[in-house]
Amino acid sequence: MAKKPAANPRPAEAKRAPRTEVSATDQITESITGAIVERRLMPGTRLVEQQIADVFSVSRTIVRQALNQLSRDRLVTLEPARGAFVAMPSIDEARQVFQVRRLVEGGMVRQLAAQVSDAQIAELRMHLKEERQAVVRSDVPGRTRLLADFHVVLARLLGNEVLAEMIADLLSRSQLIALMYQSGHSAEHSQAEHVDIVEALARRDGRAASRLMEQHITSVERNLQLDPRTPDLAAVLRRRA
Numbered sequence: 001m002a003k004k005p006a007a008n009p010r011p012a013e014a015k016r017a018p019r020t021e022v023s024a025t026d027q028i029t030e031s032i033t034g035a036i037v038e039r040r041l042m043p044g045t046r047l048v049e050q051q052i053a054d055v056f057s058v059s060r061t062i063v064r065q066a067l068n069q070l071s072r073d074r075l076v077t078l079e080p081a082r083g084a085f086v087a088m089p090s091i092d093e094a095r096q097v098f099q100v101r102r103l104v105e106g107g108m109v110r111q112l113a114a115q116v117s118d119a120q121i122a123e124l125r126m127h128l129k130e131e132r133q134a135v136v137r138s139d140v141p142g143r144t145r146l147l148a149d150f151h152v153v154l155a156r157l158l159g160n161e162v163l164a165e166m167i168a169d170l171l172s173r174s175q176l177i178a179l180m181y182q183s184g185h186s187a188e189h190s191q192a193e194h195v196d197i198v199e200a201l202a203r204r205d206g207r208a209a210s211r212l213m214e215q216h217i218t219s220v221e222r223n224l225q226l227d228p229r230t231p232d233l234a235a236v237l238r239r240r241a
Contacts, residue, residue, distance in 0.1 A: 028066035038141040047084040094177040098221040113206035185223035
């Protein structure tokens, strides 16, 4: 009779296993997304399943689940017989991403201005301070992450996690686009524009905050090389004397 309870751990372990797998999948997804946002993974990089499995000490099945999720988020491209690659957004996709960001984030800060609290303004100013410190010390991964997080923080201050997740996805795709099309928008410029947005929010000026956000996103887009010059083929191929 005393030995019967010994059977209990097996069902409990079976119940825990799916949660462990989900956690591992999320960990891989977040790690790859973070590497993209911080510009440590370049567009077109091949993501080898076995290497990722070895890094995280998981099965290739779990890695495949993470890559499938990243594919749905448009951060990874899955190619039959070739494998997984960090996505390479097209120019049309790049323009669409920034168009969506202007529409969504312009309305987001307008709404936030109508309800933001003094405590939330203080939180935003603390974030701006961290951004500035990262810019001054030339912490490229840190400042890149903080400058992107600023937009997600704004969404979370509205208490809307769905919106925050949407903004995070758009920001990740924006980072890929910036990597591909050589953004000339400096971190210093972005940080200064964030300061202006927060000051408009502090004044509860929704119209100004919305205008500044749209200008900020447009400025980032304009500094991308989305209109590459078509080379003169004859000049390129002509032999030099």
